[in-house]
Amino acid sequence: MNAARRLPEFNRYLDQVAATPLVPIRLDADGPTIWCKLEFLNPSGSTKDRIAGYILQKAIRAGKVAPGGWVVEASSGSTSIAMALASAQLGLRFAAVLPEGVGRERRLMIEAYGGEVVFSPREAGIAGALAGAAALARGRGAFQPLQFENPDNPDAHRAYTASEILAQIPGGWVDAVVSGVGTGGTLAGLWEGLYDRGCSSRAFAARPTTAAGVGGAGAECCSFSGRIPGVADGLSTIYARFRAARVEALEEVDVPDDEALDAARRLIREGFPVGPSSGLNYRAATMVAARLGPDARVVTVFPDRMERYFSTELFRSSASG
Secondary structure: OOHHHOOOOOOOOHHHOOOOOEEEEOOOOOOOOEEEEEHHHOOOOEOHHHHHHHHHHHHHHOOOOOOOOEEEEEOOOHHHHHHHHHHHHHOOEEEEEEEOOOOHHHHHHHHHOOOEEEEEOHHHHHHHHHHHHHHHHHHHOOEOOOOOOOOHHHHHHHHHHHHHHHHHOHHHOOOEEEEEOOOOHHHHHHHHHHHHOOOOOEEEEEEEEOOOOOOOOOOOOOOOOOOOOOOOOOOOHHHHHHHHHHOOOOEEEEEEHHHHHHHHHHHHHOOOOEOHHHHHHHHHHHHHHHHHOOOOOEEEEEOEEHHHHOOOHHHHHHHOO
16 A cells, blocks of 8 residues: 555544643733633643643653553542543553542543552552552553653643744743642743743742641642642642753742632633632732733643532532532
8 A cells, every 4th residue: 555645543633632722811800811721621621631642652652662551650630531541542551540539530530531540548648649650560561651750741841832822822922931830840841842932931830828727628638739639839849850950030929729719710600611720820820910010921721621620629619609
């Protein structure tokens, strides 16, 4: 058969996913305009689809994993969901190691894509999940994406997400990029990608803060923050490696948890089906915009969709009024 007329790979669409929209949003009439990247529109519903597809396809090309092989990752939710979807697309087997206490919705999503869920002890948090994933991977001869240390994590955003933003924003310029940090890959990759393309933006890490006596009941033990799943409440040692290597003059923005959750609920009522971290990012971005002035172009991301948080405080509080 003529090599130029190859048959299509049936059911595969990872390489055909379009850029997510960049939308100007203003929740208050007298508030700033924030440019928001709607990453919840990725196939599995989160920005982690970018790193999952990038890491796994690169690993296949390098011979680190082959169709039918195992992939094992530790994650509190969104990365494991994205890895499960990408593995299903690429013919790989996937196992997620999650700390006990992760929301039921996220476990069901992983399993729906054919992934296996293994729980690590609740009290050990994400560190216990990382240790459990390492042991499981050794036993199965599995490939580990290692999102917390793999440079392909920020590089996926450096190569693709940053270029999308510059192509979408009027004038092709960004004054500041704002994001909560878990692994730090999104913020580090966006900042470096913008810098590589001649855009010297300021980087701001959104840090959720919890009022004394708030957030104990129903908080997920696996999260870095007690009330904003998947986001660190400070520049942890896990994130520090990205900060030191990639982001100049990084600044932190403290956002009260209640304000982050309220922003997420307001966004949902405006038709943006987001999770708590999107509320955190949006609120932090408005604080940065107020500091930089009315003409500043501030960009943030809406990392994931609301469906994985139905059993969390985000919806329990809104339902109770």
